[in-house]
Ligand SMILES: Nc1ncnc2c1ncn2[C@@H]1O[C@H](COP(=O)(O)OP(=O)(O)O)[C@@H](O)[C@H]1O
């Protein structure tokens with residue numbers, strides 16, 4: 001284990017009945033890097049996020065975060081330690097305002113109203129949502145709701161941020177704006193794992209890429225190395241109906 005490592009996943013298996021959704025997955029994330037996590041639909045990317053962030057206790061294997069064994073800790077404990085995540089299906093509290101939704105994230109990390117509000121406003125400015133602060137979350141379009149999802153995760157002032165398909169369904173301009181936002185977040189010293197189907201986003205953002213296929217890690221390396229890896233190309237060619245831009 002290197003000292004700059006913020007997260008270590010070791011030998012994780014996740015079984016759902018007869019399905020082995022993750023098979024012996026190990027990876028480590030270095031402080032300050034953007035790690036891209038890719039793979040065809042159903043490869044186990046979201047399941048791995050669920051294991052890392054405490055929504056699933058793995059059938060086997062372990063997760064270490066900030067040097068501590070955290071396998072099986074509940075999500076709120078991991079959030080309080082500084083792990084933020086977004087969900088692939090965004091579900092803001094529709095009747096609450098944008099600010100209130102972000103405050104919920106802030107309160108995962110502090111019980112001081114003042115601190116929570118300061119943090120929420122800072123996050124709203126960073127994500128470009130400040131002009132919409134007092135509107136109900138339900139009034140945001142998809143791009144806005146995806147941004148709110150990132151803002152909620154950022155509001156807890158994370159050390160590690162897990163982003164699950166935050167550009168899915170966005171148009172090219174909205175996608176570029178989100179890529180810029182992710183870079184700004186990284187420049188603030190936050191380590192990021194990005195799950196994304198849009199290949200140019202992964203290639204443009206990631207320092208390193210891990211590829212899953214049928215629950216197994218099939219490749220790991222620099223974006224260009226991984227993109228030309230025959231096993232990776234075969235996995236994507238074998239994918240039925242997915243893998244294209246915009247998925
Ligand atoms: N809670 C669950 N119960 C049963 N099967 C699940 C559950 N979550 C995911 N799966 C299955 O695990 C596999 C991996 O899913 P997922 O992690 O969502 O893939 P990805 O995010 O890479 O598209 C799929 O076959 C999916 O149907």
Ligand SMILES: [Mg+2]
Nearest residue numbers: 045046047088
């Ligand atoms: Mg997924």
